[in-house]
Amino acid sequence: MTTADILITNGIVLTMDSNDSEIANGAVAIKGDQIAAVGPAADLAPWKAARVIDAQGGIIMPGLVNTHTHAAMTCFRGLADDLPLMTWLDEHIFPAESHLDARKVYCGALLACAEMILSGTTCFCDMYLFEDAVAQAAKDAGIRAVVGEVLYDFPSPNYGPIEQGFAYSEMLIAKWQDDPLITIAIEPHSPYLCAPDLLQRAFSLTEAHGIPLVIHLSETPGEVAALKEKYGRTPVQHLADLGLLAPNLLACHCVALTAEDIALLARFDVKVAHNPESNMKLASGIAPIPQLLDRGICVGLGTDGCASNNNLDLFQEMDTTAKLHKVKTLDPTVLDARTVLRMATVQGATALGLGAMTGSLQPGRRADLIIVDIRKPHLTPMYHPASHLVYAAKGSDVTTSIINGRIVMENRHLLTFDLDKAMEDVMRIAAVIRATQ
């Protein structure tokens, strides 16, 4: 086979494969939705392709994977900041959220997809309300997504009582099961908002369908204290007791962990989503990521919702991750650039259960990749590509994005939907939200 649909050539290829292979002057051939070949540009020169993209010396790499966000919260970006957590939630976010409906969530999520694609993200994991609308927005935007309706003990503005929440989740599973971009997950909010039977039923559903279970876990010391008060156990121990610790569990945040918690997460191969900027902005604390990595735990990066960030740029999140743990540990060698880059790509994909599908450039993997322009003053000179990607590049340096073999952004132009209209829609929603404050 020496024909391809797309041939990207003349770039530095970072494969993020198990050897972290880097090809100085490389090329990637794409056929249909898959990567057909990766190698030196000279080796791929004989390939014939309907479309040839010249990377112009830039970096060709897997798209970034955002393992935890609430996409539709773009509607609340910058609505309220710098407040105590409960004031922020009770007086601003909850009143605003009470006005949400499927259309508003669609609009907010579509705008988030634009921001993510324009900053190099090709896959995200979402937890929110009206997730069918989020799945549709992701599909319309052409971005890969793991989505799940948030489940909790109290009635939801979307589905009402929890019984219907499970029915809604099963509807999502059935509706999206053959979609090339969308994976459905089951997403109980947290051990503090979900009773043990809700959690166990959610877990059973993931077992039956072989899908991910996503939960907020040990985000703040206050949450841990409340769980201990209620169950006499840390949140992680509580989930262990309930039988929920498993390789398909994605635990988001994991800021406040004991050594025993870490051992449990490692023993059951639980995956972790690290959201440093949100944890900083909300003053939640700093997750013990170096210890998690030392124990072999798979950690991906996430932005969290952009009401607590306030952006969805994983390039900036990589930079913050690498720096934050250095100053936390007072050790400049922890979380080096390559480690952080793997967290944002292949480790993130693995955390979502998609490691065999995306997150690295290898033949047979889906063609989810980006091109980063390095002909910029802030990326000049270049000694080590990984260093630049983590410490110097911005999302705005991504020129081209291909997801599932489709070019969704080129020369910084989004090709899959009308961005101006998407922005106008959210501005109109914001006018409504402003009136709730």
Add this chain to the structure above:
Amino acid sequence: MTTADILITNGIVLTMDSNDSEIANGAVAIKGDQIAAVGPAADLAPWKAARVIDAQGGIIMPGLVNTHTHAAMTCFRGLADDLPLMTWLDEHIFPAESHLDARKVYCGALLACAEMILSGTTCFCDMYLFEDAVAQAAKDAGIRAVVGEVLYDFPSPNYGPIEQGFAYSEMLIAKWQDDPLITIAIEPHSPYLCAPDLLQRAFSLTEAHGIPLVIHLSETPGEVAALKEKYGRTPVQHLADLGLLAPNLLACHCVALTAEDIALLARFDVKVAHNPESNMKLASGIAPIPQLLDRGICVGLGTDGCASNNNLDLFQEMDTTAKLHKVKTLDPTVLDARTVLRMATVQGATALGLGAMTGSLQPGRRADLIIVDIRKPHLTPMYHPASHLVYAAKGSDVTTSIINGRIVMENRHLLTFDLDKAMEDVMRIAAVIRATQ
């Protein structure tokens, strides 16, 4: 007077004046090198201007002030990361620096000026070798700068013995005294590399000429321990003993301070340059900025050199500043967006002794300002401009930059020098540096 050279209209004007005035639909008139008027667009509509710039609903604000960098270290961007400090310095930075000359410093500084202008910085304070070349680069780039040759006890690759360092500094003062963009400072490296007599002589020179004294101070706990060992005093106490604490002293870093140090800095109105990302990356620690601000100390922001950052983007530095101190103190209300924005503008200008000249938009101040495009998905919707500038905007959202009344960047195109050539020059220098490693 109702004529202007440039009229910028149809924008949200953030003046950063003492009332933090914000004008929803505002305009700024520029005549020569100065701001002639600031007000509602309707009020300035009668003004006639040779050039009218439509801000298209974007934010018109003072350019950002980078209070501490080593501009020419762009040549070493990403050369070595994630290493213990002494390995980084001894095996990478010092060998590379030994190959520097005035031309290389000029090229590195010119590239830094491009990066700074393109990310919204209109004024920077530099400490390095061959500073006459840095001043020339800043002048050629059209950016405002405070520059000073680094002074220390051992021979310099530029001027040789310290005696000639003072002669070189006096030459700089004489050469640049009437320049509209360049201010010369005296910049002894630090209390650990400068003997007491060097420090006192440096201070006398600043007194004689009414110029700033810039120094690295208490950057790491190790430095503090070494000074205590040598002098029995903290670095701040040591400078107090020597009579160096004064309103014209800009102390860079100030990571490791005692309560007594903070009281001394406040008592003598010493200015502080905060460089959070460099302090994080080098694992130096977190400066006690909330306490400094509580004591009324003027704190500006800096990127430090981009070998330890690795970028010069003050928008990202603002974001990091606001978040880092929240997680450090576990208080989400500290360093709110407005406070951080003032640190990056008017407080930075004041820290450099230029508060009456730049850092705010007021009639009579020099016209140093930028326009930020908010028609971007990651800046939609907008509830509060200050929140967006700190938590969501990137340097790449700055479309236009005016310094000293001159348009130096427009629609993201640098107008003052050949950027492609500047990048090529530094890439050639990088090839030489690579060979030193």
